Amino acid sequence: MKLFRKIYAGLLLGVVTLSGCEAGLVYEDVPESIYTEVGVSECVVLARELFQDKIYAPNWGKWVPNYLSTVATGQLKGSANTINWTNKSASAVTINGITVNPGETHEFKSYETTEDLAGAPDGKLYIFNIYSPSRVEHSTPNGDYYFDASKFSGDFELVSPNELNRSTKVIIPVRENEMIVTFTLVYDYNCVVTPQDGAPKLGIPGDFTAPRRYMVTNESRLPAGVERSRRLYEVRVTFLP
Numbered sequence: 027m028k029l030f031r032k033i034y035a036g037l038l039l040g041v042v043t044l045s046g047c048e049a050g051l052v053y054e055d056v057p058e059s060i061y062t063e064v065g066v067s068e069c070v071v072l073a074r075e076l077f078q079d080k081i082y083a084p085n086w087g088k089w090v091p092n093y094l095s096t097v098a099t100g101q102l103k104g105s106a107n108t109i110n111w112t113n114k115s116a117s118a119v120t121i122n123g124i125t126v127n128p129g130e131t132h133e134f135k136s137y138e139t140t141e142d143l144a145g146a147p148d149g150k151l152y153i154f155n156i157y158s159p160s161r162v163e164h165s166t167p168n169g170d171y172y173f174d175a176s177k178f179s180g181d182f183e184l185v186s187p188n189e190l191n192r193s194t195k196v197i198i199p200v201r202e203n204e205m206i207v208t209f210t211l212v213y214d215y216n217c218v219v220t221p222q223d224g225a226p227k228l229g230i231p232g233d234f235t236a237p238r239r240y241m242v243t244n245e246s247r248l249p250a251g252v253e254r255s256r257r258l259y260e261v262r263v264t265f266l267p
Contacts, residue, residue: 041062061246064257065212069154070101071263072208073200074231075134080177095165098137099200100158100263107136109157111266122155128231134266143180147256150241151239158200160265166194200265203233207261215244222258234263 074096081090101107110133113119113126134157143151163185166172173191175184185195208229211217219228221251222239226232237260244255 041208056202056246056248060213060216061244061248062251062255063213064217064242064244064255066103066152066154066242066259067212068101068103068210068211069156069261070159070208070210071099071156071234072098073099073158073205074204074206075164075198075201077164077173081166081171081175082192083171083172091245093167093171096206097162097164099162099205100156102136102138102154109134109155109159109266111157111159115267119267121266134264143258146258147241151258151260153237153260153262155262155264157264157266158205160200160202160267161197163195163197169194177189201231202235202263202265204231205234205263206231207234207263208239209242209259213244217242217244219243234261235265237262 040121052147074094077090077093077095079089079091081093082088083090099202100109110131111126112131113128116128118125118127120126121134124132136154136156139153139155141151141153142149161181164173172188172190172194173184173196175182175187175191178196178198181199183197184191184193187193187196206229209219211219218240220243221227222241225232225238225240228240232238239260242257242259248254
């Protein structure tokens with residue numbers, strides 16, 4: 027009991043001491059360049075596919091029960107924001123006002139625009155226009171695993187299959203209503219992203235067949251009388267046929 031009393035007294039003294047130290051602290055103002063920053067340095071769109079019993083491991087002599095593959099299909103402000111798309115159909119295709127004739131290849135480049143929007147933090151809506159293919163190539167973890175054609179149905183294409191009709195790569199349609207979108211914030215340690223109007227959370231599968239909006243808010247300590255910085259973004263994904 028005496029030992030317990032000593033421990034309790036020591037803990038109580040520590041709490042009192044800490045409280046006393048914090049009471050005398052004086053905080054310096056965060057630089058304006060920090061508390062006003064609500065930028066997004068990169069936006070990435072990814073396709074996710076769960077392959078169940080479709081991959082064979084020859085070294086094990088068995089099927090892989092589950093393999094989750096995630097592939098970036100489009101991005102903005104990165105090095106891979108351009109897609110060269112070829113119209114393989116028999117008629118012209120118009121995408122966002124751009125007409126591509128049969129057999130032609132056009133370079134679609136993701137871009138950012140702004141629109142006036144009443145009610146937005148600064149009266150502006152910041153739009154990420156991102157192009158994504160409607161079909162994407164997935165790969166097995168390494169060369170010792172193979173997609174097997176006998177396990178697929180519908181729209182799929184093995185890339186350079188071997189004599190057993192197996193390949194380390196397969197091309198399949200993306201699930202447009204189960205895409206993943208991520209933001210890289212300029213200051214990710216003091217900003218938060220809040221989905222608007224039922225938009226999917228960033229980083230988990232969601233439906234991006236329609237535009238989705240997100241509010242970025244800077245949560246830094248502010249000088250007295252200064253309003254918190256916010257910016258409204260919208261993600262628009264165009265799936266190339």
